[in-house]
Amino acid sequence: MATLAASPAVEIIRKAHPSPASAEAREAAIADPGFGKVFTDHMVVIDWAEGKGWHNAVLGPREPIALDPAASVLHYAQEIFEGMKAYRMADGSMSLFRADRNAARFNASARRLAMPEIPEELFTRAVRQLVELDAQWFPPVAGGSLYIRPFMFATEPFLGVRPAKQHKFVVILSPAGNYFKSGAPAVSVWVSEFTRAARGGTGAAKCGGNYAASLVPTGVAFDNGHDQVVFLDAEEHKWIEELGGMNLFFVFDDGTLLTPPLSGTILPGITRDSLLTLARAEGLEVREERYSIDQWEADAKSGRLVECFACGTAAVVTPVGRVAGKDVDFTIGSGGPGQLTGSLRDKLVAIQRGTAEDTHGWVTKIA
Ligand code: PLP
Ligand code: COI
Helix, strand or coil: CCCCCCCCCEEECCCCCCCCHHHHHHHHHHHCCCCCCCCEEEEEEEEEEEECEEEEEEEECCCCCCCCCCHHHHHCCCCCEEEEEEEEECCCCCEECCCCCHHHHHHHHHHCCCCCCCHHHHHHHHHHHHHHHHHHHHHCCCCCEEEEEEEECCCCCCCCCCCCCEEEEEEEEECCCCCCCCCCCCCCEECCCCCCCCCCCCCCCCCCHHHHCCCCHHHHHHCCCCCEEEEECCCCCCEEECCCCCCCEEECCCCCCCCCCCCCCCCCCCCHHHHHHHHHHCCEEEEEEECCCHHHHHHHCCCCCEEEEECCCCCCCEEEEEEEEEEEEEECCCCCCHHHHHHHHHHHHHHHCCCCCCCCCEECCCC
């Protein structure tokens, strides 16, 4: 079990909430939370300034943040975020899953966006204290979790284009059920003509700008009746990269798996990495190799491709049943959930929720 060592470097001051939600209001809000719509009572805010470093760390009421209209984030989108979850363990306690990886990826994103890194210990302490304080917001729904959203943005009032000298790090919590509201056994994806990321760009960073650029393509996917958008590479518009908010895996009839390589243009998913580890530990062959849209279609049609799934913190492991686009429309396998997809999902969820042994040291119990 991983440990989150304490460091006295930056003390997080607790500020009392004058009017937290009543138990009745909270229970109503978390009864069927969906994804990303319900928020808990508190948040953490920590400031950073050049020459001063991290300071002014407060765990207090969740409330609007005042920003100068010239704050760099509002003009040049200097912003990064993470997505992680607190899980309910079989024994009633809560856990974080590979929080150190989220902290490390947050700092990798910070470097790419010319922002200050935050000590991993402070990142995880902020997350942990917030989750412990708002634990009663854990939703009582199947597959429920407390979705954790740490983020950082440039607050310096300055319109020149250069890295800002003042930033805010914030953590909020959102009780969550399923990411996909359709509740369908498998999702349908739309192959976009737009590009998400090019070599040398910010595709491997978790910055808001990547998601802003994905909104029109995602809107086209929704308008065509699909759940998510698939992005192809920028140069040849041929190689499958990832979905708008998830990585992709392919399962073949010989029992092997394939996922696109971390080329610098896709997000290095922590779920992706965990599934690679679990699959390889089981003796499955997993290739991190380029896979083209034409091959995807040919393999689905010939039956060589038997399953496909999307994975990410929000979506966990979600089967992909149908693929469509301007010139393509095909079904994968039966169009529903596949066997290997289900067993990998179950293994991952069992570790996250403490019903299977955590042999990789991925789980940190917190409350
Ligand atoms: N790809 C993108 C673009 C994402 O937004 C996410 C979600 O965070 C992922 C992949 C999956 O990453 P992870 O498994 O770390 O949540
Ligand atoms: C996540 O899976 O945590 C994500 O950030 C994906 C999406 C909600 C942006």
